[in-house]
């Protein structure tokens with residue numbers, strides 16, 4: 146099983162880019178998880194929610210990263 150953190154997978158964490166007054170996140174705080182291959186992105190949950198995982202990424206039908214496990218994501222962001 147491939148891991149989110151494995152070298153052959155390509156995802157990026159997109160920072161908020163806006164001040165806390167806009168979305169409650171600091172400019173450098175992670176806001177989206179994005180698939181480098183098809184550009185699918187999903188909003189990362191705030192600290193008090195754990196609903197979103199990499200499994201929620203709306204990948205394109207042909208994206209090779211559709212099956213990447215969410216283990217790393219969960220361990221990193223689920224508190």
Ligand SMILES: [Zn+2]
Pocket residue numbers: 180181182183184185204205208209210211
């Ligand atoms: Zn994808």
